[in-house]
Amino acid sequence: MNPNPMQNWNAEIAQFVEAAHRTAEHGLVRCSSGNLSWRLNDELCLVTATHSWLGKLMPEQVAICRVADGAPVNNVKPSVEAGFHVGVLGSRLDIRVVLHFQSPAATAFACRRDAGTVDYAVIPEIPVYVGPVAVVPYLPPGSAELAQAIVAALAGRNLALLRNHGLVTVGRDLDDALQKASFFELACQILLAAGDQAQALPDSAVRALQNIGHG
Numbered sequence: 483m484n485p486n487p488m489q490n491w492n493a494e495i496a497q498f499v500e501a502a503h504r505t506a507e508h509g510l511v512r513c514s515s516g517n518l519s520w521r522l523n524d525e526l527c528l529v530t531a532t533h534s535w536l537g538k539l540m541p542e543q544v545a546i547c548r549v550a551d552g553a554p555v556n557n558v559k560p561s562v563e564a565g566f567h568v569g570v571l572g573s574r575l576d577i578r579v580v581l582h583f584q585s586p587a588a589t590a591f592a593c594r595r596d597a598g599t600v601d602y603a604v605i606p607e608i609p610v611y612v613g614p615v616a617v618v619p620y621l622p623p624g625s626a627e628l629a630q631a632i633v634a635a636l637a638g639r640n641l642a643l644l645r646n647h648g649l650v651t652v653g654r655d656l657d658d659a660l661q662k663a664s665f666f667e668l669a670c671q672i673l674l675a676a677g678d679q680a681q682a683l684p685d686s687a688v689r690a691l692q693n694i695g696h697g
């Protein structure tokens with residue numbers, strides 16, 4: 483493939499904008515929180531612009547960035563968190579989408595001391611679509627340290643809780659990432675509602691469900 487930065491990506495940008503709107507409609511982000519990226523090809527990706535609101539994202543608020551270093555090629559300044567988006571897109575060649583979200587229940591778990599030891603597999607969708615999760619320590623938003631920690635955490639996981647910050651998930655496509663985020667938010671809502679009566683799926687059921695894969 484020989485990507486041409488001047489190629490017209492309007493159709494992809496329209497799909498990306500629509501996915502950003504749906505992310506907000508699902509309650510996964512609030513105002514300017516959260517950001518989204520989508521790899522177009524080996525060299526380029528779309529990233530939501532800095533300070534943009536996913537719920538009312540406009541095509542002119544979509545940065546076309548180089549996967550190699552996050553530099554924009556279309557004069558739109560990407561999110562300050564573009565560093566981890568391109569880091570994950572560059573290292574996880576099996577996925578094309580990175581979604582940073584801040585839904586209420588999942589973010590509550592990201593703020594809990596026991597975030598790393600909670601068993602989130604309370605519904606079949608967690609082992610089938612999300613799998614085991616990672617927990618990333620608090621690091622300044624937008625920092626290179628946070629980007630490195632997220633890239634490392636997502637090397638073998640599809641979702642990471644960022645302590646006192648939010649969540650990051652990945653997907654083969656836009657719907658896959660949105661679905662992972664929504665199912666994880668649902669599991670966290672269930673855990674909050676069930677309190678000390680919450681019961682995770684048995685290990686044998688989790689193993690069987692993981693074999694279904696991303697069906």
Ligand SMILES: [Zn+2]
Pocket residue numbers: 516563582623647648
């Ligand atoms: Zn953030």
